Amino acid sequence: MDKDIKRLSLILLMAPFALWILLLIIIPHVGIFLLSLREKISYKEFTYGLGNYIEFLNEPIYWNTLLRTGSMSLLVTILALLIGFPVAYYIAKVARKKSKGALFLLCLLPLWVSELIRTFGWILLLRETGVVSGFLQTIGIIDQPVEFLYNDVTVIMGLVYTVMLFMIVPLVSTLDGMDDAMVEAGYNLGGSGFTVLRRIIIPYAMPGIVAGSIVVFMLAAGSYLTPILLGGKNSSWFTEQIYDQFITRYNWESGAAFGFLLLAFTSIVVWLGLRLTGQSLATTVAKD
Numbered sequence: 299m300d301k302d303i304k305r306l307s308l309i310l311l312m313a314p315f316a317l318w319i320l321l322l323i324i325i326p327h328v329g330i331f332l333l334s335l336r337e338k339i340s341y342k343e344f345t346y347g348l349g350n351y352i353e354f355l356n357e358p359i360y361w362n363t364l365l366r367t368g369s370m371s372l373l374v375t376i377l378a379l380l381i382g383f384p385v386a387y388y389i390a391k392v393a394r395k396k397s398k399g400a401l402f403l404l405c406l407l408p409l410w411v412s413e414l415i416r417t418f419g420w421i422l423l424l425r426e427t428g429v430v431s432g433f434l435q436t437i438g439i440i441d442q443p444v445e446f447l448y449n450d451v452t453v454i455m456g457l458v459y460t461v462m463l464f465m466i467v468p469l470v471s472t473l474d475g476m477d478d479a480m481v482e483a484g485y486n487l488g489g490s491g492f493t494v495l496r497r498i499i500i501p502y503a504m505p506g507i508v509a510g511s512i513v514v515f516m517l518a519a520g521s522y523l524t525p526i527l528l529g530g531k532n533s534s535w536f537t538e539q540i541y542d543q544f545i546t547r548y549n550w551e552s553g554a555a556f557g558f559l560l561l562a563f564t565s566i567v568v569w570l571g572l573r574l575t576g577q578s579l580a581t582t583v584a585k586d
Contacts (some may be wrong), residue, residue, distance in 0.1 A: 366534060369520060378510075382466045386465075424446035453535075481498060512571070515569070537560070
């Protein structure tokens with residue numbers, strides 16, 4: 299009787315989550331894949347094949363944009379890790395318990411504002427008549443207004459700012475469980491600061507590093523507003539190609555193919571990252 303009650307309780311608890319996964323993830327992705335296989339013959343007449351994927355391969359601008367998006371997303375991930383790791387270590391191991399909550403709150407503040415508002419904030423700062431250009435003119439570094447927008451550097455800055463929290467949180471969670479005695483033992487055995495970092499801290503934090511990198515990379519590769527608004531016409535992002543197929547050309551079949559290719563590409567990159575680091579989803583994202 300008790301086993302039946304526990305089983306029923308587990309089913310009732312898991313049912314909403316399973317339903318959410320089914321309705322919002324599995325079914326939409328299956329639908330996108332099937333839609334991507336449709337080829338238009340004439341008005342309201344379709345057949346199934348790989349024509350949309352062949353069109354992608356035959357057009358260099360499409361797969362070049364995908365590769366460019368992937369490489370820049372990797373750069374965003376690396377920069378977010380380099381900036382976020384010291385912040386996470388300070389919060390987890392250096393800051394006092396009373397100040398940890400305040401520091402986390404500072405990290406959460408950007409998420410209180412929508413991505414659109416945050417992006418327009420960057421525009422106000424970096425445009426030709428913006429705060430940065432005006433300040434540099436005031437102190438005499440430049441003689442005339444300078445446009446800092448619409449380039450890859452600005453896009454990367456905006457994306458790093460947007461995804462930074464998703465790198466810091468898993469790192470803090472992992473580093474918080476590290477015993478301080480491990481670091482002390484490293485120093486007592488004659489290790490330098492760099493040696494302790496390389497041999498003790500980083501290996502222990504590797505699950506958090508991989509988990510944060512996966513989330514940051516996926517968010518950066520799938521971002522739309524930040525690359526479009528900050529990069530303008532000078533920065534091509536693959537999500538713009540997907541939007542163009544769906545909305546501008548009203549070619550839902552190609553748009554679905556492009557969306558599925560982006561998912562497949564990012565999944566392959568994540569899989570390669572897990573293989574290179576010797577980690578798995580069970581020890582990173584799903585770590586207890």
